[in-house]
Amino acid sequence: MDPFFGIGKTHDRTVMKVFLSAFAVISSLGLASCGTGSQSSSSSGSYGRDYWGHRPGPKGFRTVILDAGHGGKDSGAVSAHNGVKEKDIALDMVKRIKSELPGYRVILMRSNDEFIDLDERVRLANKHGDAVLLSVHFNSGPSYIRGPETYYWRVDSHGLATRLQDAMEQVSPIEQSNREKVRRRLRLTRNPEIPCVLLECGYLSNVSEAQLANDARYRARMASAIAQAIKLQSAVGDAGTGSLPPPLNAPPSRPTDSPTS
Numbered sequence: 555m556d557p558f559f560g561i562g563k564t565h566d567r568t569v570m571k572v573f574l575s576a577f578a579v580i581s582s583l584g585l586a587s588c589g590t591g592s593q594s595s596s597s598s599g600s601y602g603r604d605y606w607g608h609r610p611g612p613k614g615f616r617t618v619i620l621d622a623g624h625g626g627k628d629s630g631a632v633s634a635h636n637g638v639k640e641k642d643i644a645l646d647m648v649k650r651i652k653s654e655l656p657g658y659r660v661i662l663m664r665s666n667d668e669f670i671d672l673d674e675r676v677r678l679a680n681k682h683g684d685a686v687l688l689s690v691h692f693n694s695g696p697s698y699i700r701g702p703e704t705y706y707w708r709v710d711s712h713g714l715a716t717r718l719q720d721a722m723e724q725v726s727p728i729e730q731s732n733r734e735k736v737r738r739r740l741r742l743t744r745n746p747e748i749p750c751v752l753l754e755c756g757y758l759s760n761v762s763e764a765q766l767a768n769d770a771r772y773r774a775r776m777a778s779a780i781a782q783a784i785k786l787q788s789a790v791g792d793a794g795t796g797s798l799p800p801p802l803n804a805p806p807s808r809p810t811d812s813p814t815s
C-alpha cells in the first residue's frame with residue numbers, strides 16, 4: 555500500500571487504521587524496542603524471542619514453524635540420478651511433519667511452490683515468540699557422502715539440533731565424511747530470534763540416498779522421526795543433550811556470507 559494514500563480529512567479514519575495496524579506489525583516484530591542485549595526477550599510467549607539466543611533450549615513450546623527450503627524459481631539441489639528436486643520433497647516433508655504434530659500450532663512458511671526470500675523467512679519467523687523454527691532441506695555434494703546433517707548457531711538451538719540429528723540418523727545412518735551436527739552461522743540459523751535449525755535430510759547427490767529421498771515411505775519415516783524429536787524437546791527441554799556450546803556474539807548473517815544448498 556502506498557503510505558501516502560489517504561492524507562486528507564475524508565480519509566482520517568483510514569489513515570488512523572493504517573497507523574494502528576502498522577504499529578501492531580512493528581510491535582509484533584519486536585522493532586518497537588531498541589534492545590539488542592542478550593536478554594532482550596520481547597514476546598507474549600512463555601519463552602519468547604531473544605536476539606542472541608545465549609540461553610538454554612526451549613521447553614513447553616506449542617508452536618512450530620516449518621520452512622520448506624527453496625521454492626518457485628529456486629529449485630535447490632536437483633538430483634543427477636533421478637531428477638528429484640529439493641524444493642518439491644522439502645515441501646512434502648514439512649507437510650508430513652505437520653501431520654505428525656497434532657496438538658501443536660504448526661505454521662508452514664510456504665505451502666505451495668513459491669519463492670520466498672531468506673530475509674523474508676526470517677521476518678515471518680520473528681512474528682512468533684514462543685516457537686521454534688525448522689528449515690527443511692536436502693543436500694548436494696560429492697557423490698560418496700550420504701546421511702542427514704543438522705545446522706545450528708544459537709546456544710538455545712543446540713539441544714533441538716542434537717535431538718533432530720540423532721533422530722534422523724536413526725532413519726538414515728551417516729557414513730564417513732558426513733558433517734553430522736554443525737554449528738554454522740547462516741541466515742536461518744543466526745538471524746531468527748527464536749530457536750532455529752536447518753536440516754539437510756540427506757544427499758540427493760548420492761545415488762542410494764537420492765532413491766530413498768524419492769520414496770514416500772522413506773520420507774514418512776524421516777518426517778515421523780523429526781516430529782518425535784520436536785515433541786521430546788518440548789517435553790523435557792535440553793535434558794540429555796549434553797553441555798551447551800559457548801555463546802558467540804556474531805553479527806547477523808548476510809546474503810554474501812555463505813550460500814546454503
Ligand SMILES: [Zn+2]
Nearest residue numbers: 623630691815
Ligand atoms: Zn537447500
